[in-house]
Amino acid sequence: MGYVMDTYSRLPVVIERGHGCRVWDDSGRDYLDMVAGIAVCNLGHTHEHVVEALRLQAGELFHCSNLYRIRKQETLAGLIADVSFESRVFFCNSGAEANEGAIKLARRYGSTLSKRGPKIVTLEGSFHGRTLATLTATGQDKVKKGFEPLPEGFLTVPFGDLGALEKALDDTVGAVLMEPIQGEGGVRIPPAGYLQGARKLCDERGILLMFDEVQTGMGRTGELFAYQHEKVTPDVMTLAKALGNGFPVGAVVARPGVAEAFSPGSHASTFGGNPLAMAACLATLSVMIDEGIPQKGREAGQYLMRSLNEMKSHHPAIREVRGRGLMIGVELDGDIASLPLDGLKKGILLNVIQGRILRLVPPLVISRDECDEALAIIHELLKEKGL
Ligand SMILES: Cc1ncc(COP(=O)(O)O)c(C=O)c1O
Structure with missing residues (x-):
């Protein structure tokens, strides 16, 4: 039992540093951040x-x-x-x-x-x-x-x-x-x-x-x-x-x-x-x-949503992809509660809400390459889960 009150189910990682869409833990390992502190660091970390x-x-x-x-x-x-x-x-x-x-x-x-x-x-x-x-x-x-x-x-x-x-x-x-x-x-x-x-x-x-x-x-x-x-x-x-x-x-x-x-x-x-x-x-x-950041986020969001919709043919468990801009929810049939922990092992921060919805709210400055990186890891994670 720690000294901090138990109000969050915390993942076993200590994030110490961040820049843009990437954060680093206390061992120096980096993660692609698709959470942004829950829709907080819209310009990316340490702008x-x-x-x-x-x-x-x-x-x-x-x-x-x-x-x-x-x-x-x-x-x-x-x-x-x-x-x-x-x-x-x-x-x-x-x-x-x-x-x-x-x-x-x-x-x-x-x-x-x-x-x-x-x-x-x-x-x-x-x-x-x-x-x-x-x-x-x-x-x-x-x-x-x-x-x-x-x-x-x-x-x-x-x-x-x-x-x-x-x-x-x-x-x-x-x-x-x-x-x-x-x-x-x-x-x-x-x-x-x-x-x-x-x-x-x-x-x-x-x-x-x-x-x-x-x-x-x-x-x-x-x-x-x-x-x-x-x-x-x-x-x-x-x-x-x-x-x-x-x-x-x-x-x-x-x-x-x-x-x-x-x-x-x-x-x-x-x-x-x-x-x-x-x-x-x-x-x-x-x-x-x-810098027209909302517009950039909108374009990245359209790309992510389109790609996630295309992923449906490989992953029948994806029931719906919805959202606007870079506020995206991927609703799945099946248990995805462990996705944030599984994601850590593959170098990505992910968030799940209501037990079945993968919520993607990355910094609005996310690049096309970073979107592709996130999509590839999500594809792998779902494949490993048989979803
Ligand atoms: C729509 C909405 N309103 C209010 C809050 C509460 O904000 P805070 O955690 O800063 O008190 C949140 C937090 O997630 C939210 O999403």
Whole structure:
């Protein structure tokens, strides 16, 4: 028994170094990284611009309380608004904290500005985090077990069913929170028209539509934000994971008129928006935009999806290949729980969700050769398993 609490089933490897799409363990062995810290290091590991920005900022100022103005916070909030929608931003430190902030903002907006009920509707299969409110919002019973009593005011409806959503939206509901593509739930894309339909239902009733883009954001799906595929703008969007390319950070992005539900004293975070995090985010976002990284990820994703679909003829156990950009799920018939461990032996980092879905979320800068390397190893692994 170690001193670290047992909250993860960890693989027997110590990763010590990374560059681009590759990481090295403590014995110097390298691995092709198809996980990217779970959709975090979208520019690849130790991207030189992000490293340099952190180095410079570390020599100037690590931390500054939000009791004072933080220039880089103001710049980043403006940049996020420029590349998404007219908004104001609250910075925090993780995805769960961003969603917790969005939930608080929705409740406060309902009670002070829109006078709607406090209930928040979420979707079955969703994942929004591990704090008490966000695990309650999450549409998977396994994350809630043993943590009762849970906060009140959440309702989960079936995934992708507009009729069920419409039925749930009575006047006790103030907001709908959903991932534009479900990540932990199994890389599930809602049916065509679902997000537009949800937008329309929320507009008709004055209900907030909040998109959790913690996993889908920052180019992961081939657009900077996944909602941009559907031309549906949310009232509130949450970000984290790739926002700082691995530096811990989160954000609640809310349109004017909603953002003002927060006022001094209603929400806060000691570390939220600290200069180091802001420096990492500014460097990440500028590389992302200047180098057209979402577009590069989209092309790599199309190549991987096409190749994985071609693999179906060799591997009948592949039931479906789905996803968008470099957020790809390969659903298999058969037990693939040991794939991440088997992958280590062949020099690749792989991730499996829901016991049967191989999730590929590599850095968006993955090259054609690296895609081919990953495909060859996956083919070998499935062949060895008789899948
Ligand atoms: C869609 C989504 N929301 C929220 C979270 C929680 O983020 P964090 O682990 O940074 O709290 C995750 C993490 O996987 C996620 O995928």
